[in-house]
Amino acid sequence: MNVFVIGIGLIGGSMAKDIKRLNPNANIFGIDNNASHLEEALTLNLIDSKASYDDLQSAEIVIVSIPVDAMLSELPRILNHVNDDCVVFDAGSTKATLCKNLDDHPKRRNFLACHPIAGTEFSGPSAAIDGLYQGKTNIICEVEKTAFKLQEKALELFQQLGMRIRYMNPEAHDKHIAYVSHLSHISSFMLGKTVIEKEKNERDIFDMAGSGFESTVRLAKSSPAMWTPIFEQNKENVVETLEEYIQNLEAFKQLLLKNDYEGIYDQMNNTNKIKEILKGIPLNK
């Protein structure tokens, strides 16, 4: 089985690791515009060989895990190179722009739009880990636009990796994911910024911060190169979530200013039910 991973970082690298472990005979080819990442991926045995777009004609499965802006320019080119029996899927955090962009591509049937909800705050080939996708959700959009046999081939792989599948249209995906993923990243980045700005002496933060702070700012370690185009492509939904979040924070502040501590208690108490909601979320660590 010839598997090509285009963009060999945390997402593509972790997938490569699992595929190799589960299919020892798989040939994993890596393509990356970052030469040192590609070299690192070879050294780490994430891939068996380096490759280029010209080699894609022999591909059976192509995994595209690159920033979502690069996805727009690269996926049409990638599809141009693959044979009719090859399935190409992405792992991007936005779906609407990409799906629209590929709608008229002559090889649209070779493409499956995916978003595996998995990751860590780290990036690059060295961030790749075993079993990242076990028990995680993979959201598939516009499944009906992919050839049956190629859907099957991809689903077989996702099943092997331990993922559960949810089908959704690209617009619903982008709207929901803004709430449960994109907003979390902004809240975390801005929390980190607020504290760093105030505490010029970083030693003070270090000494007084506990695991609660660490948890809420964990996502502020994420890659700006990956996240900037996500926010750009999902701007409308992200702005909406931000407005609602800011409104809620402002309302909380007003309760404080009015000394309405019963109101503050109620807000927290009502939100405590997040405990039940979170129980089913699989963690990476």
Next chain:
Amino acid sequence: MNVFVIGIGLIGGSMAKDIKRLNPNANIFGIDNNASHLEEALTLNLIDSKASYDDLQSAEIVIVSIPVDAMLSELPRILNHVNDDCVVFDAGSTKATLCKNLDDHPKRRNFLACHPIAGTEFSGPSAAIDGLYQGKTNIICEVEKTAFKLQEKALELFQQLGMRIRYMNPEAHDKHIAYVSHLSHISSFMLGKTVIEKEKNERDIFDMAGSGFESTVRLAKSSPAMWTPIFEQNKENVVETLEEYIQNLEAFKQLLLKNDYEGIYDQMNNTNKIKEILKGIPLNK
């Protein structure tokens, strides 16, 4: 050694566990206005016996781990009951109001104002864990107001538990802790609220949320009964942090609306240095 733990939940219970493990001969007495918590603490062997304020005359060490509003009424009463060689310390997340409140107490020298920066999002006796304080910071305020010998006795215990000590005045403590702890809790609670409000069908959140969301809303599981009085006592500082946080979120939104993606990249890139700052924070899990 007679050790009394007043308020036998996560904080007091974890301390009781470690003290018992490190000093098998210690007698741990528990006092709690929640009868079922006290019973649970006995069953879990967190304490050896139940006790009341009248028994405090035999205490050598008293740990007060109750909500910070109860602290204001209870600590003066507790101090009234102890003998001259007994050290009483608290574990509250606010320090200025409490220290001011106890300033004229005839037994002020028996009290050490403490804030061990440790915990989890869970509460009650069953949340108590071994080694919670290992490697954690304990902030001590107004150390000079505590009798030398009693400072020593408490510090010996803290050393046994593996804590490192930082001295700070109560006002500086409350100001800094608002940034690295209190604001994190509000950002988390309001993030949880924003998402719950939007996603009425909780199944959708569950399916699409990953470990990043889980991490940023973890603190929204925290106890409202514990946190409401903290926000009340530290209102002024908390409002200030909230205003700065809201301003930063608003500025981020404006960058999005102006399509200033270079600005967005820079904001995230500058905040990435949180990686280095966080490296030294000891985690509970």
